[in-house]
Amino acid sequence: MLVKFAIRFMGVLLGVLALAAIIIHFFFSSKLTTDLWIIVVPIILGVPMLTSVIIAKDEELSIH
Numbered sequence: 270m271l272v273k274f275a276i277r278f279m280g281v282l283l284g285v286l287a288l289a290a291i292i293i294h295f296f297f298s299s300k301l302t303t304d305l306w307i308i309v310v311p312i313i314l315g316v317p318m319l320t321s322v323i324i325a326k327d328e329e330l331s332i333h
Contacts, residue, residue: 274325281317289313 289312293305 271331274321277324278317278321281320282313285313285316 289309293302293309297305
């Protein structure tokens with residue numbers, strides 16, 4: 270069941286990462302790119318973590 274949790278986490282992570290990359294590339298100038306990536310990384314990592322934990326069931330996390 271942990272595999273199901275990990276796959277969900279990676280799927281959400283890749284989706285958020287792709288969305289952030291598209292937004293940063295098309296909506297901001299190239300001078301701000303590095304700074305924006307530094308600022309956005311906690312959000313990119315935090316959203317998948319919270320989403321995966323909130324959606325997870327007790328069986329997936331081996332909690333009895």
